[in-house]
Structures are given as C-alpha cells and as structure tokens.
Amino acid sequence: MRVAVVGLGGVGGYIAASFVKAGIDTIGFARGEHLKEIQLHGLTIKEDEKTWNERIDTRKEDDLDGYFEGSFDVVMFCVKSYDLVDSFEHIRSHIDENTTLISFSNGVNNAETLRNLSSCHVLEGCIYILSHLESPGVIRKKGKVFAAVFGGEQESTAKLASLFEKAELRFKTPSDIQTAIWKKYIFISAFATLTSYYKNSIGYIYEHHRDEAEALLKEIAEFAQSKGINIEDEVQKALKVASEVPYDSKTSMLKDFENKKRVELESLSGYVKMPLMSRYYEELKKFLK
Secondary structure (H helix, E strand, O other), rough: EEEEEEOOOOHHHHHHHHHHHOOOOOEEEHHHHHHHHHHHHEEEEEEOEEEEEEEEEEEEEOOOOOOOOOOOEEEEOOOOOHHHHHHHHHHHOOOOOOEEEEEEEOOOHHHHHHHHHHHHHEEEEEEEEEEEEHHHHHEEEEEEEEEEEEEEHHHHHHHHHHHHHHHOOEEEEOOHHHHHHHHHHHHHHHHHHHHHHHHHOOOHHHHOEEEEEEHHHHEEEEEHOOOOOOOOOHHHOOOOOOOHHOOOOOOOOHHHHHHOOOOOHHHHHOOOOHHHHHHHHHHHHHHHH
C-alpha cells in the first residue's frame, strides 16, 4: 500500500518514521527548515531509551502533482486542525474513491470536514502520544504512551489497522468511535482553554481553578450529550488526569499562544457552543489581536 502522512510533527513524524522502518511505502509532507533537514539527514526520533533515524521521502505539499500515476491508498492528516482543508486540497489530485482518509488533528469534527470535501472513505480518529518537534528534523517522544484510535467503515478500518500492526504501533478500533474521540476531546478542550486563558500550566489550573475546570468539563459533557454522546463519567477522570500530570505541563494551545503562533482556538474552544466556554472563547480571541 502507498501511504501519505501529511504533517511530520510530533504525531505524524513518529508514525511516518515507524511506518518506513517497517517497510511500508510512505511519503511524508513537511515545511520549512524541518523539511530541509529531513531531506538532508532523515528524521531522528528520540525516545526515552533510544535514538533512531529514518530516511523518509519527504516533500512540500505543493510538490506532488505529477510525481506518480495513481492514488494513495491511505492518507493520514497530522496537521493542525486549521490546516486540514488546505492540506487536503494540495493532495486532492492523488486520491480517489478507494482512498482511505483519516485526520489525527485535534477536534471532533475533522472527519465531517473531510467528508464534505471528498467522496473517499473517511475514518474517525484520534491519537494518544506525548511527543513534539524538538528541532528541525528531530522528534522527541516521551514515555510509553501511544495509541491510535480509529474506526468507521469496516474495510477501511481493517486496512489502516494492518498498517499499524505491521509497524508494531498500538491501536484500538472501538465499536463506538464517536464516544472514544469525545473522551479525549473533553480533556484537551477544557485544559487547552483554561491554560491559555490563565497563561499557566495544567497543574496550576488544577490547584487554583479546580472548580472552574470541573464546571467547564461538565459543560463540555452536556454539549456532547446534546449530540447523543454520553461522556459524563469523563469529568472526574479528566480531573484525576490533571492532578497526576507533571505540575508544569502545558497544552499545545498555550505553547502556541506563548510563541505567537496560529492557535487551534476554533476547534478546541469555539466548537463548544455553551455559555461558560463561549465566555472563555471570546476572551481568548482578544489575545489574538
């Protein structure tokens, strides 16, 4: 199978390197200095116990048209949610009705976005991993945490599962994929919003604004319920996770605010149309001006 991994940051870079290591035909897409470094020296993965490097065929998103005949079998989008549509448009000419698409971007409506753009087989998915781009050409992965969670159309799910199995990467294919995605979303939505609003870590939020965090988590659970998703039990689980992570842990959205980068505000805060979240969302929008 021919696989495209769009975005070789902490998530996509680790997956692409693992796939190439397993002998899977994989093309990666990246930008800027990161792209140049991978093309020159390969992609380096630093894990707790080891460091390894893989040579990955890596290109710019606009350097694909005419590269080969035919279409990708699987395309994984590992970009920020706000880049999903543009990334799809760049790769559109090399997908067809048999291509399987999946987005591992933050948010719960990425599959819907892809379905609106194409007639491909689209899977729902999310991923659990602690990794980030340490420097151009270098991905730092922390700890043993890794789980790709996906599901949907049966044949496409089996196709993607075979890739993760060959790469010896942990994966889950729950029967209720929507609930599984929301279980991750409730935590990242609440704590991305609160850490960005208070400009502080997850540990700080839990210690000083626990009641607000609980109220916001309950509101997200209520919003999910309006869509037929029951994640009420995740409220206390999310608080427990927040109490156990290293005190100074920061969310990616807070880091993007601090580094004056584009932020996933719409997918992580703006999507939840509820009173408390809307108040934080409106205040956070002011930080962008």
